[in-house]
Amino acid sequence: MMKLHWSPRSPFVRKVMIVLEETGLTEQLEQVRSVVAMPLPPNEAVMADNPLGKIPTLVTEEGKALFDSRVICEYLDLRAGTGLFPADPTARVDQLTWQALGDGLTDILLLWRTELTRETGPWEAVTEGWLAKVRASMARLESEVPDLRASGFGIGLVAVICALGQLDFRWPDCGWRDHFPALAAWEAEMAARASVSANPVVNDQGEGENEITLGRLAF
Incomplete structure (x- = not known):
């Protein structure tokens, strides 16, 4: 079984999860909740598989660690032959x-x-x-x-x-x-x-965590 260092708040993890859904490989995956953040000390469990200490990191059944989301998504697409990376x-x-x-x-x-x-x-x-x-x-x-x-x-x-x-x-x-x-x-x-709606962004760190004044992002 594949292992994915995962967080429901990460947009790049979400990208991988959508691709997993599209490829039909979700059932072949173990999701490991992994907390990483730039201001925090490196997550040792993630570092053991990815020296950059970032998520998503996918570990294949053979024990090969893949990162970042672009590499993981192309690997999954090649494995399933879904065509998310077109041949044309x-x-x-x-x-x-x-x-x-x-x-x-x-x-x-x-x-x-x-x-x-x-x-x-x-x-x-x-x-x-x-x-x-x-x-x-x-x-x-x-x-x-x-x-x-x-x-x-x-x-x-x-x-x-x-x-x-x-x-x-x-x-x-x-x-x-x-x-x-x-x-x-x-x-x-x-x-x-279906693949998008099944994988929303979810804040699992409590209500107050997301309440930060995020400045002037106005269009």
């Missing part, structure tokens, strides 16, 4: 580009939240730059909704879904749907897909 060069590049955009947007949101929890306060020049990049990323996705709709369900769409889920989880009052209506309509359709 044009379709593949499209999916990989959307994956890069979705993962990059998620990275910014995670780093931004960590920056805002610093005791000395956030570095405004950095957060202002992140704000500009988040706005630009969302505008790009809004313009590409017709292409997202026309493509088959692939890894790029999974990454974008998880980025938008992270936006909702950490900035629930940012109102992005009012500013990007085509993207909002597409996201609602994707949210109804």
Whole structure:
């Protein structure tokens, strides 16, 4: 049985869980709740499998540790032959580009939240730059909704879904749907897909943990 270092709050773990659902491999997996965070000491159990100390980390039946989410998702797709990473060069590049955009947007949101929890306060020049990049990323996705709709369900769409889920989880009052209506309509359709709805972001650390003033994320 495979082992996954897992958290219900991690957008990158969610990405892997959606792919597991799509590939039909969920039943072949043991989920190990693993707490990791930039301000915390490294999790020794995770470090034993991944020297970077990050999740998700997947350990195969043969004992081979795979990381990060991009490698894990491609491994699962190759194993199941699902086609989330298309063989056609044009379709593949499209999916990989959307994956890069979705993962990059998620990275910014995670780093931004960590920056805002610093005791000395956030570095405004950095957060202002992140704000500009988040706005630009969302505008790009809004313009590409017709292409997202026309493509088959692939890894790029999974990454974008998880980025938008992270936006909702950490900035629930940012109102992005009012500013990007085509993207909002597409996201609602994707949210109804079985693999997505079965793997929501869940805060299992208590109600107060998520209540952090997250600055000026306004569109």
